Amino acid sequence: MSILVRRSNLIVPAVQERMIRWSWQRDADAVTIDLQDGTPAAEISRIRKTLRQSVALAGKAGAQVFVRVNAEYVYADSAAAAGPGLAGIVLPGAECADHVADASAILDDLERTHGIAPNSLEITPSIETGAGVWHVRETITATPRVKQVVIDEAALAASLGITQSADHDPLVYARGRLCIEATAAGVQPIAVADPMGTQTGQVSRDEMIQIATDSRNLGFKGMVCGHPSWIDAVNEAYTPAESLVDYYTQVREVFAQALAAGTAAAPFAGRMIDVPVDEWAKDVLAMSAACAARDAEKQAARQATDVWLDAHPWDQ
Amino acid sequence: MTIPAKVRRSWLVTPVSQPERVSAAPSAGADVIVLDLAEFVAESDKPAARESLRDCLFPAKSTGAEVFVQIDPELMLADLSAAVWPGLDGIVVTRAETAEQIMAVDAIISDLESRRGLSPGSVALALNLETALGNHNGFEVSTASSRTCCLSLGRADLVMDLRPEPSGEIHLMQYLMQRLVTLASATGTVPLGAWWRFPDRGLHATPENTLEAALRGRAIGFKGSFCVLDNQVRPLNEGFTPSESEVAAAHGLCEAYASATASGTFTVLCVDDRVLTPDIARQAANTVAFSEACSTRDRFKIAAVDGVPIPVP
Amino acid sequence: MASTPRRLKRSGLTMPIVTPRFINNAWHRGCDFINMDLEDSVPPNLKDVARNLVRESIPVVNKGGSDAVCRINHDLMEADLNAAIWPGITQVNYPKAEYGHEIERMDEIITRLEAERGIRPGTVEIGANIETAVGVANAYEIVTASARVMDFGGAAGYDMSRDLGVEMFVSFDQFVYGKGEVELAARAAGREPHAAPFTPNITGSVSDPDRAFAEADAARKCGFRIGGGLHPAVVEPQIRGFASSDDEISDAQWVLQEYRKLARTGTTWVQIDVSTVDREGSPRPMGADSYLGRHRVIDRYEASRAEELLQWRDLCRERDEEKAEAVARVRASEAE
Known part of the structure; x- marks a missing residue:
């Protein structure tokens, strides 16, 4: 089974057309155009008209493009986005199987009418309420369209009546439940890159690598990035380090030699290499290869497109 | 429930078998007085406690507190018969464990409400999930009766024999507390509890530790807590009420958000080194709303002490 | 209240059954149990050899008084059970438990083998270990699938990671979440939780005696009763860490004495500042600076906790004597 590599997912408000125009240049594995948060009601129709172009633009360097729809306008928002280059929708506030099944029926319809391969559009439920956390199993198993599920921590805290602070982490249970239930269902759990809701755009690269590494060590498979400066750090933290890849490459060689010599345990670098260690090594090397393949794919897409420009709106 | 319909920050548990404590309870200033028939009343004292309970209800409300009665589900018929009289606001069920048990409590209350002239459905339920089975069955237990307004872990540390770890945290409690907050949100009820640490046990702590436990509890989503001593009430009220500086900061965020969105060109903006997103603005609005609800509740209690009748908020 | 397990499992060694020098030397280490491993420490090409060794290893393991336990392979359950269920086996450990039906199947096979091989029905317990997300998600279904599941834990460690x-x-x-789910399921089902307080282990050492003692000591104070390890160096520290100290025993006796006084008054609890209690008396409470703190509440809960501590002391003493006598018998017969 191939490994889905979607480490970083840059989320950009749909109303920020300038940012969307530049979003493809930031090396994110995915870009999500957010129609829900920050879109003034008066702007929504205008935004829908150009949404297909925005999707195409955001994806031109190989990023998979998602649209975060309004929970109340799943049909209108999805229909406005449906077309070449759309990978799927993010469904805010999902908290039961029916929410996801209803959205799936809408996508069935759009796939038929737009000539998109059946069941190819993904649904990423966004968990934003206590009920969403509690009912996460039925929510993510409602349709095979669900490949990832994201925990929107700031929204969840607001829904629980919590004001987030750095002193006490209120979402240990929610995060843990999401990681366990998603992994059990074969769905990737996705975190957000400002776990306490208190980070600014000025987080240092080292800090962001630490934040991303900690979330990976809870079982998450990627992060939603509210700011493009975080993408690089997130990609790095979610890609097996070169030293690790070297180590496990040698582990596999040592173990293969041991097997050839008729034993299934061999000492290497102060550690006994046996079947479980070899299995772990396979996992790491497979993930490394998948990341490399994804990076090559993005590289190829980038080379086929315009030159890089120097100034970015985020940098100003 | 993001903002609870009723402000119930402090729940003072008072054994009905100790008349001096019952008469002193109103002066402690609790949002809720819990007249206890279950936890702190010796078995031999229970019949007399039940006899005296009806006459305790209205006096307990003299300072504006709501009055709940805490019952033992194994003795539910006798305890409820003693408790459900005009003036009662609700029942606290200790060791709430199964949906069947809560449905049985609900049915008995409905019967007593109708026979004793209480308006139907007026008696609320607060459920203490104190056993492992009760927590395991939490969703079914919480949704078994439409009366259920609050969930807590009660004295789960004692009932489940959960002891302090070397860190001072009580074993399994972080998991159970956050689970309860999630469960309450999923079932539309209000989570009650405080984040106790060693040496606190069984709702029992010094005023200083109670304040700290309340502040930590609020940070993870609790909206109020039970306590067993009069001097814990003020720390609970204080700890569960957003502080002036928090409210001022929240007002600032709300205003910044309002003006940013009013211009129609909302962008991600930073206030005091913090990214202001719609969800952060929602969190701030919740703080402001809950703070206002607390002020209203406090004014009501002051008026009750002064003898000025004002309508219940 | 912490229920006292029928069989003590304070310390135990998990070792590859195909390494005779480990198995043959384990009996005198003083373990409560010895876990003969058919799983991860046995290479795939030796699984058959390993299975054939279990029956003859049981008396070797038993001769120092340790319980004989066997860890089977998740994917080879039937063959492994057939090799492991012989008189003398007290528990089978099942790794990577994921579904209740797996445990039901195990129960059926064990029940049949007990009957065929003259083992009293219900003797063999199941240790179910959760090592995957699916296992956590199905924790309650797994622990309630058989009354034999007396040891239930996991949700951490190598395979979970x-x-x-x-x-x-x-x-x-x-x-936190996975361990919480598993422990809550065990408690809700009325089984002994196999858990421990979290202590960071960033070195991954399995042979550090100081760490083993600290973990067992913290686990005991927190009410847990089950240990185990991979290295002989941790056996003695675990036994020591799970033992109540003389001060704790005196403290428990003091609590019971105060509770008896309290029960006569009709009140349900009282708080005592132990720094004001005569420290020369007997029994006496632990000092104000002990892990129990200065202000001690005496009530029904504390009394039951004190009772359990005294029972635990007796059980540990009996078990340690039993093992010491067994080892002495072997030494004596070897000397002849």
């Missing part, structure tokens, strides 16, 4: 794709030995507790 691999399933979630996380590194091991980080400085924070990665598994």
Whole structure:
């Protein structure tokens, strides 16, 4: 089974057309155009008209493009986005199987009418309420369209009546439940890159690598990035380090030699290499290869497109 | 429930078998007085406690507190018969464990409400999930009766024999507390509890530790807590009420958000080194709303002490 | 209240059954149990050899008084059970438990083998270990699938980390949710939780005696009763860490004495500042600076906890004597 590599997912408000125009240049594995948060009601129709172009633009360097729809306008928002280059929708506030099944029926319809391969559009439920956390199993198993599920921590805290602070982490249970239930269902759990809701755009690269590494060590498979400066750090933290890849490459060689010599345990670098260690090594090397393949794919897409420009709106 | 319909920050548990404590309870200033028939009343004292309970209800409300009665589900018929009289606001069920048990409590209350002239459905339920089975069955237990307004872990540390770890945290409690907050949100009820640490046990702590436990509890989503001593009430009220500086900061965020969105060109903006997103603005609005609800509740209690009748908020 | 397990499992060694020098030397280490491993420490090409060794190893393991326990392979359950269920086996450990039906199937096979091989029905317990996200998600279904599941835990460690794709030995507790689910399921089903307080282990050492003692000591104070390890160096520290000290025993007797006084008054609890209690008397409470603190509440809960502590002391003493006598018998017969 191939490994889905979607480490970083840059989320950009749909109303920020300038940012969307530049979003493809930031090396994110995915870009999500957010129609829900920050879109003034008066702007929504205008935004829908150009949404297909925005999707195409955001994806031109190989990023998979998602649209975060309004929970109340799943049909209108999805229909406005449906077309070449759309990978799927993010469904805010999902908290039961029916929410996801209803959205799936809408996508069935759009796939038929737009000539998109059946069941190819993904649904990423966004968990934003206590009920969403509690009912996460039925929510993510409602349709095979669900490949990832994201925990929107700031929204969840607001829904629980919590004001987030750095002193006490209120979402240990929610995060843990999401990681366990998603992994059990074969769905990737996705975190957000400002776990306490208190980070600014000025987080240092080292800090962001630490934040991303900690979330990976809870079982998450990627992060939603509210700011493009975080993408690089997130990609790095979610890609097996070169030293690790070297180590496990040698582990596999040592173990293969041991097997050839008729034993299934061999000492290497102060550690006994046996079947479980070899299995772990396979996992790491497979993930490394998948990341490399994804990076090559993005590289190829980038080379086929315009030159890089120097100034970015985020940098100003 | 993001903002609870009723402000119930402090729940003072008072054994009905100790008349001096019952008469002193109103002066402690609790949002809720819990007249206890279950936890702190010796078995031999229970019949007399039940006899005296009806006459305790209205006096307990003299300072504006709501009055709940805490019952033992194994003795539910006798305890409820003693408790459900005009003036009662609700029942606290200790060791709430199964949906069947809560449905049985609900049915008995409905019967007593109708026979004793209480308006139907007026008696609320607060459920203490104190056993492992009760927590395991939490969703079914919480949704078994439409009366259920609050969930807590009660004295789960004692009932489940959960002891302090070397860190001072009580074993399994972080998991159970956050689970309860999630469960309450999923079932539309209000989570009650405080984040106790060693040496606190069984709702029992010094005023200083109670304040700290309340502040930590609020940070993870609790909206109020039970306590067993009069001097814990003020720390609970204080700890569960957003502080002036928090409210001022929240007002600032709300205003910044309002003006940013009013211009129609909302962008991600930073206030005091913090990214202001719609969800952060929602969190701030919740703080402001809950703070206002607390002020209203406090004014009501002051008026009750002064003898000025004002309508219940 | 912490229920006292029928069989003590304070310390135990898990070792590859195909390594005779480990198995043959384990009997005199003083373990409560010895876990003969058919799983991860046995290479695939030796699984058949390993199975054939279990029956003859049981008396070797038993001769120092340790319980004989066997860890089977998740994917070879039937063959492994057939090799492991012989008189003398007290528990079978089942790794990577994921579904209730797996445990039901195990129960059926064990029940049949007990009957065929003259083992009293219900003797063999199941240790079910949760090592995957699916296992956590189905924890309650698994623990309630058979009354034989008397040892239920996991949701951490090597395989769990691999399933979630996380590194091991980080400085924070990665598994709060999974461990919580598993422990809650065990408690809800009325089984002894196999758990321990989190202590960071960033080195991954399995042979550090100081760490083993500290973990067992913290586990005991927290009410837990089950240990185990991989290295002989941790056996003695675990036994020591799970033992109540003389001060704790005196303290428990003091609590019971105060509770008897309290019960006569009709009140349900009282708080005592132990710094004001005569420290020369007997029994006497632990000092104000002990892990129990200065202000002690005496009530029904504390009394039952004190009773349990005294029972635990007796059980540990009996078990240690039993093992010491067994080892002495072997030494004596070897000397002849």
